[in-house]
Amino acid sequence: MCRHGGLVRGTYPSTVSESSAATSSHDLVVRIGTVLNGQLADLVRQMRTALVEQVQGLDGDPVLVDLLGASIEGNVDTILHALVHDIGRDGFEPPTAAVEYARRLAQRGVPISALLRAYRLGHQLLLRRAFQVGNAEGSPGTRDRAYEVLTERMFTYIDWISERVTTVYEAERDAWLTSQRTGRESVVRRLLAEQEVDAAAAEAALGYRLRGDHVAAVVWADRHDVLLSASPQLRRLAGRFRSSQPPLVVEHDETTSWVWFHLPDGPPRPREWWRELLSAAPEGLSLALGGVHRGLDGFRTSHLEARALQRLAQLRRRPGRQVVAHDQPGAALAGLLAADVPAARSWVRHQLGGLAGPGEATQRHRDALLVFLQHDRSFTATAQSTSMHPNSIKYRVASAERALGRPVTDGRFDLEVALVLASMMGAAVLDDGAPEAP
Numbered sequence: 001m002c003r004h005g006g007l008v009r010g011t012y013p014s015t016v017s018e019s020s021a022a023t024s025s026h027d028l029v030v031r032i033g034t035v036l037n038g039q040l041a042d043l044v045r046q047m048r049t050a051l052v053e054q055v056q057g058l059d060g061d062p063v064l065v066d067l068l069g070a071s072i073e074g075n076v077d078t079i080l081h082a083l084v085h086d087i088g089r090d091g092f093e094p095p096t097a098a099v100e101y102a103r104r105l106a107q108r109g110v111p112i113s114a115l116l117r118a119y120r121l122g123h124q125l126l127l128r129r130a131f132q133v134g135n136a137e138g139s140p141g142t143r144d145r146a147y148e149v150l151t152e153r154m155f156t157y158i159d160w161i162s163e164r165v166t167t168v169y170e171a172e173r174d175a176w177l178t179s180q181r182t183g184r185e186s187v188v189r190r191l192l193a194e195q196e197v198d199a200a201a202a203e204a205a206l207g208y209r210l211r212g213d214h215v216a217a218v219v220w221a222d223r224h225d226v227l228l229s230a231s232p233q234l235r236r237l238a239g240r241f242r243s244s245q246p247p248l249v250v251e252h253d254e255t256t257s258w259v260w261f262h263l264p265d266g267p268p269r270p271r272e273w274w275r276e277l278l279s280a281a282p283e284g285l286s287l288a289l290g291g292v293h294r295g296l297d298g299f300r301t302s303h304l305e306a307r308a309l310q311r312l313a314q315l316r317r318r319p320g321r322q323v324v325a326h327d328q329p330g331a332a333l334a335g336l337l338a339a340d341v342p343a344a345r346s347w348v349r350h351q352l353g354g355l356a357g358p359g360e361a362t363q364r365h366r367d368a369l370l371v372f373l374q375h376d377r378s379f380t381a382t383a384q385s386t387s388m389h390p391n392s393i394k395y396r397v398a399s400a401e402r403a404l405g406r407p408v409t410d411g412r413f414d415l416e417v418a419l420v421l422a423s424m425m426g427a428a429v430l431d432d433g434a435p436e437a438p
Helices: 019-037 042-053 064-087 096-108 114-135 138-179 180-192 199-206 224-228 231-241 275-277 296-316 331-358 360-374 381-388 388-402 412-428
Strands: 213-220 249-252 258-264 286-294 323-325
Touching: 019 042, 019 064, 019 114, 019 138, 042 064, 042 114, 064 096, 064 114, 064 138, 064 296, 064 360, 096 114, 096 138, 096 249, 114 138, 180 199, 180 249, 213 296, 231 258, 258 296, 275 323, 286 296, 296 323, 296 331, 296 388, 296 412, 331 360, 331 388, 331 412, 360 381, 360 388, 381 388
Parallel strands: 286 323
Antiparallel strands: 213 258, 213 286, 249 258
8 A cells, every 4th residue: 555645743853754654654553564464364253253243144154154254354364465575456356255255145135234234343453453463562753653654545545445335246146136036936935935826826826745755955056057957857756755846946146056856655665764965966966955854844943954054064064965854863962052052062071071173093092982872882783884893993992091081981972963063073072173083
């Protein structure tokens, strides 16, 4: 950003020249920008947390929260480099992540007011942090002058970027609404919102039968073209459901689709029917399956379950595609608790103690202990289930007890639930800094 000229307030002796005072204030601006740049990662984390907590509509989706962090980082990095290197308004370029974040919010229907409020609050937080750095350096007069420059330059950038992202948002929102298949999508959204809908008319508009049993799914991919090419795979998956009609597919955004499969009437499905379906999930796509539910209420309920499991899968941050089903043991509970990750993390760590720590050995002990408890603490049955020697199971259970600091029979129910949550939610609820179990 440009250097700020003008008179310094009268706190300096008369022997200090206007030129040297201006240079001193400029040096302080550069110093503040350099210090904040060294704190960028921590600053971005704090700002992201504050914006998610204070701006309604920015939370709830881990992918969007990650993109928010990238947008904050791009904007703050641009501001700080402008301060350090005297880059003016004509030299600004909008960060890629900031543009993409505006587009995603438009696709999700998040109001533009939420985006602009995030920029205002971010501006306030960054300016406050800059003043904290500056308060430790320079004379009062120099700081006054530097703060005037900081305030002007940051406001100039926020005003400029707000105009840019608003333009991007409005263009994307118009394009997105135009491109949607307005008939089907409108009906589905009315159904999910529990608005009054004529069932027969809705079925005709959707080309999908609302009576009978449904399984909803959320399907997502890293790229839009992968999602667009998934239709044949989803139809094959419908065949595994023995469905007589194609699935109902609604695009949620560029990388996410909502899907419903209609299940035929027939004999009850086996208890672990979902295993075959998960193994048949489309390649290159992540898939979260709700449970089987009936009728219009079931259409909604299964969808809500699938969305909770998508959030769970995204929290786990496992590489590659992810596939999770509501009927998997522990999945439904983990999906519910994924709505309050801090509370779940605190409870799991309290229950597991040292067994919540990082490392492959600790994970093996957790896994063995969970199977051991699920097989009623039988070493023989656990060994048969895991194809391991009973002595290996005994070693791992003993190691797990040492990490726990108590026998596995103490609070067994809570312990088993905590192990299930650790298995389903992974690093989101585990302690990355705890010592590894021996």
